Amino acid sequence: AQSVTQLGSHVSVSEGALVLLRCNYSSSVPPYLFWYVQYPNQGLQLLLKYTSAATLVKGINGFEAEFKKSETSFHLTKPSAHMSDAAEYFCAVSDRGSSNTGKLIFGQGTTLQVKP
Amino acid sequence: IAGITQAPTSQILAAGRRMTLRCTQDMRHNAMYWYRQDLGLGLRLIHYSNTAGTTGKGEVPDGYSVSRANTDDFPLTLASAVPSQTSVYFCASSVAGGGTDTQYFGPGTRLTVL
Numbered sequence: 001a002q003s004v005t006q007l008g009s010h011v012s013v014s015e016g017a018l019v020l021l022r023c024n025y026s027s028s029v030p031p032y033l034f035w036y037v038q039y040p041n042q043g044l045q046l047l048l049k050y051t052s053a054a055t056l057v058k059g060i061n062g063f064e065a066e067f068k069k070s071e072t073s074f075h076l077t078k079p080s081a082h083m084s085d086a087a088e089y090f091c092a093v094s095d096r097g098s099s100n101t102g103k104l105i106f107g108q109g110t111t112l113q114v115k116p
Numbered sequence: 117i118a119g120i121t122q123a124p125t126s127q128i129l130a131a132g133r134r135m136t137l138r139c140t141q142d143m144r145h146n147a148m149y150w151y152r153q154d155l156g157l158g159l160r161l162i163h164y165s166n167t168a169g170t171t172g173k174g175e176v177p178d179g180y181s182v183s184r185a186n187t188d189d190f191p192l193t194l195a196s197a198v199p200s201q202t203s204v205y206f207c208a209s210s211v212a213g214g215g216t217d218t219q220y221f222g223p224g225t226r227l228t229v230l
Contacts, residue, residue, distance in 0.1 A: 009156070020230075021196070042223060043221030043222050043224055045225050051216040090159065094216070102149075102214055102217050102219070104161070105161075106159040108156055108158045109156075109158050
């Protein structure tokens with residue numbers, strides 16, 4: 001079975017500072033991993049995904065994530081935070097052990113606060 | 117292109133009442149999903165459908181039912197609402213339900229059961 005743990009329910013950074021949101025996964029098979037972002041009062045939208053190609057994945061809005069099998073991690077980073085990055089971020093893994101491999105298992109979410 | 121629409125946007129419901137949350141997509145995606153979002157728990161899958169005419173149970177299916185009569189619509193029904201079903205409900209779709217597919221989410225329905 002697959003699972004995802006996001007370390008830190010709230011992260012606060014200053015505008016211009018590095019953003020690091022942590023995600024660790026557990027999977028008995030090679031995982032497919034995703035980061036989604038949710039802006040206030042909106043649905044989720046995809047930031048980036050890892051599907052077993054390049055381990056460093058670049059996404060929208062300057063975000064990237066690196067798949068590290070040895071650490072079972074898929075942390076999300078951005079070199080310089082913008083005020084517009086304030087949102088909730090979800091890490092997710094595909095439930096590849098089921099009949100519908102597209103089923104996603106989400107982490108608990110991390111709220112990113114960006115201070116001026 | 118609207119993508120995914122959900123209705124209603126929000127609803128306050130008395131316990132014991134029946135409620136159907138509507139979801140429609142115009143992307144001709146085969147797979148559709150219903151999630152609930154609760155603080156500190158992230159999103160949890162309620163039911164899914166790989167294609168029209170088929171449905172399956174997710175992580176938290178109890179108290180909910182779905183149908184998939186056609187490609188575009190995937191309504192979620194609470195037969196007899198209880199306060200623990202107070203949540204924000206998101207509908208999503210993907211092209212084929214594959215493990216690498218991107219899921220596209222609707223704007224959500226905020227449901228309060230009193």
